[in-house]
Amino acid sequence: xxxxxxxxxxxxxxxxxxxxxxxxxxxxxxxxxxxxxxxxxxxxxxxxxxxxxxxxxxxxxxxxxxxxxxxxxxxxxxxxxxxxxxxxxxxxxxxxxxxxxxxxxxxxxxxxxxxxxxxxxxxxxxxxxxxxxxxxxxxxxxxxxxxxxxxxxxxxxxxxxxxxxxxxxxxxxxxxxxxxxxxxxxxxxxxxxxxxxxxxxxxxxxxxxxxxxxxxxxxxxxxxxxxxxxxxxxxxxxxxxxxxxxxxxxxxxxxxxxxxxxxxxxxxxxxxxxxxxxxxxxxxxxxxxxxxxxxxxxxxxxxxxxxxxxxxxxxxxxxxxxxxxxxxxxxxxxxxxxxxxxxxxxxxxxxxxxxxxxxxxxxxxxxxxxxxxxxxxxxxxxxxxxxxxxxxxxxxxxxxxxxxxxxxxxxxx
Numbered sequence: 504x505x506x507x508x509x510x511x512x513x514x515x516x517x518x519x520x521x522x523x524x525x526x527x528x529x530x531x532x533x534x535x536x537x538x539x540x541x542x543x544x545x546x547x548x549x550x551x552x553x554x555x556x557x558x559x560x561x562x563x564x565x566x567x568x569x570x571x572x573x574x575x576x577x578x579x580x581x582x583x584x585x586x587x588x589x590x591x592x593x594x595x596x597x598x599x600x601x602x603x604x605x606x607x608x609x610x611x612x613x614x615x616x617x618x619x620x621x622x623x624x625x626x627x628x629x630x631x632x633x634x635x636x637x638x639x640x641x642x643x644x645x646x647x648x649x650x651x652x653x654x655x656x657x658x659x660x661x662x663x664x665x666x667x668x669x670x671x672x673x674x675x676x677x678x679x680x681x682x683x684x685x686x687x688x689x690x691x692x693x694x695x696x697x698x699x700x701x702x703x704x705x706x707x708x709x710x711x712x713x714x715x716x717x718x719x720x721x722x723x724x725x726x727x728x729x730x731x732x733x734x735x736x737x738x739x740x741x742x743x744x745x746x747x748x749x750x751x752x753x754x755x756x757x758x759x760x761x762x763x764x765x766x767x768x769x770x771x772x773x774x775x776x777x778x779x780x781x782x783x784x785x786x787x788x789x790x791x792x793x794x795x796x797x798x799x800x801x802x803x804x805x806x807x808x809x810x811x812x813x814x815x816x817x818x819x820x821x822x823x824x825x826x827x828x829x830x831x832x833x834x835x836x837x838x839x840x841x842x843x844x845x846x847x848x849x850x851x852x853x854x855x856x857x858x859x860x861x862x863x864x865x866x867x868x869x870x871x872x873x874x875x876x877x878x879x880x881x882x883x884x885x886x887x888x889x890x891x892x893x894x895x896x897x898x899x900x901x902x903x904x905x906x907x908x909x910x911x912x913x914x915x916x
Contacts, residue, residue, distance in 0.1 A: 504594055504858045507537060520600040525609045525820035533593045540586045547579045595697070596704050599854040601819040602828045608818035614831075615818075620802070621811035623835045628896040632838035633887040634769045636894055637661050641770070653759070653767070653774045660916040664889070665777065667909035668882050669752045672779040672804055676879055680800045682750035682781060687730035689753060690721050695733045698859035700825035700851075701725060710756045723756035727780035728876040735784055736859035739869055746785040746793060750879065752777060770883045771843070777882035783875040786863060787853060790873040794850045797877045798830050801846045804880050807905040810888050811835040813842050827852040832880070834888040845884045848877030 510517050514530060521528050550572050557569040606613050634641070640661040646654035657665055676682040690712065696702040701709060701722075710723040724730060731749045740747075755778050766772035781800060785793045798814070805812045817829040826849035833842035853871035856862070862869040893901045895915075902910050910916070 504854065505597055505600075506857070507533075507590065507594065510534075511537060517600070521597060523601055523607045523819040524598045524822070526598055528593065528597050533590065536586050536590050536593075540583060540590060543579050543583045543586065547576055547583065550576050550579070592703070598824045599822075599827050599851060601822065602850075605822070605828050606816065606818045607820075609820040610818070611821045613818035614821055615816045617814050617816050617830075619811070619813045620806065621809065621835075623811050623837065624892060626837065626894075630837045630891070631894055631898065632769065633890045636890050636898060636900060650774075653772065655770050655773065661886070663910060663913075664916065665882060665886060667906055668885055668889070669777060669779060671906055671909050672879060672882075672885075673750065673752055675804060675807065676750045676779070676781065676800060679803070680748075682748045682800075685727075685731060685734070685749050685751045687724075687727060687734075687751055687753065689724050689756075691724055691730055691733075692721055693719055695729060695736075696722050698733050698736055699729050699855055700823075700858065701729065704824060708758050710758060724753065725757045726755050726778060726876075727751040727753040728782060731780060731782035732784075732855055732874050732876060733859055735861045735872075738861055740784070740861070740863045740872065742786060742863050742865055745863060745872070746783055746789065748784075749782045750779065752779045752882070769887070771887065773883060779879045779882065781848075781875075781877045781879040784856075784861070785873050785875065786865075787870065787873040790850050790852065790875065793873075793875055794828065794830070794848060797875055797879075798832070798848045801832055801848055801877050801879045804885070805832070805834060805845075805888075808885075808889065808903045810892050810903075812845070817847075823847070823849060825849070825851045825854050827854065834884065835892065836887060837891045837894075843884065843887075845888065846878035846880045848875070850875050 510530070511534065514534065518530055554569050554572045554576070557565045557572070606615050608614070640657060640659045642656045642658070646656045649656070673684060677684050693702060696709065709725060712721045712723065714720055731751055734749065735747065754775055756775055759772060759774060770776070781797055783793050783797060802812070802814070812832055812834045815831045815833060817831055822829045829847055829849040831844050832846040832848070834845040836843045851874045853873060855874045856871040861872050863872050889903060889906075890900050893903060895901060899915050901915050902913055907914060
């Protein structure tokens with residue numbers, strides 16, 4: 504979340520930068536509320552000072568004056584709380600500001616492909632989709648009976664493939680890149696969702712768990728980014744302990760309210776899916792290098808599996824709410840004859856740490872840390888990539904060399 508003082512001082516810059524994010528924010532209303540709030544603070548402080556002076560007097564008339572001042576102070580406090588809530592609501596819906604090297608644009612049309620790796624395989628037979636390849640071990644009908652649309656039941660060979668991919672990715676990130684594996688809760692409190700930016704703006708996309716009236720509502724996590732980034736909330740970290748790097752494989756739950764009718768076939772876009780998530784907490788001056796490192800970690804999975812991919816720098820209008828810069832990795836999907844997103848790696852600057860109150864001690868002062876997150880990778884989409892890129896004419900799937908040991912030494916399924 505942004506600092507209101509920074510907005511006040513750099514209002515023209517903020518208006519321009521937020522316009523680049525293709526979001527409309529009423530900054531004039533925000534500044535008007537801010538001005539009124541500061542006036543109320545001054546009035547309240549003046550009354551409190553008068554009351555303090557009167558409290559030293561024993562005259563009965565001053566007691567009555569003090570009582571009236573208390574009433575006025577209460578009125579001002581209530582008014583100030585109302586205004587503060589309005590200010591916080593506006594601030595909490597303002598997205599992060601894009602870095603200067605992010606291409607300006609309203610949507611994905613302004614994204615820039617910065618590199619490609621590997622050449623798509625040329626098949627000498629008719630290519631099958633992952634739906635056709637997995638029809639014996641992938642059931643949408645049974646899942647629909649259990650949970651509704653956009654769910655799947657995997658069994659036997661595909662359930663094994665899913666587990667193998669997860670274990671493979673976790674081993675690469677922990678053993679090769681020294682991430683610390685975490686097994687986090689899948690249900691979190693409202694303030695945790697606020698910390699990473701899912702709330703309040705994207706509440707309609709979340710699975711909310713309604714509780715008793717006297718309890719705070721909870722949410723199923725939409726990504727492990729949420730609990731991992733919040734591990735150090737309300738903390739002042741020692742600079743010598745940075746960077747912190749965490750990895751987790753969890754189910755993710757998303758209502759996908761804004762994508763009705765999009766990618767409805769197969770397992771590309773589900774309400775529940777597994778994803779291996781990477782999160783880094785670093786000193787802000789190291790955020791650029793850490794983003795490139797995280798991107799390389801995610802790319803390494805596709806390199807080891809020998810799946811063609813491209814890396815895309817997202818435009819200001821296509822980035823996520825909390826991001827200041829994002830690289831997408833898109834894997835080649837033969838049946839669609841195009842690349843599809845399989846990972847997003849983002850630097851969020853101090854945007855999330857301000858919401859989570861996570862700081863680092865540097866000498867005699869403290870500063871907000873930078874948080875970064877990235878998919879390392881989305882398991883379902885990686886499964887699609889493996890199935891389709893390694894398919895054979897008879898409908899079988901060759902197991903990539905790097906995965907064989909995780910598949911019980913099976914070379915083909």
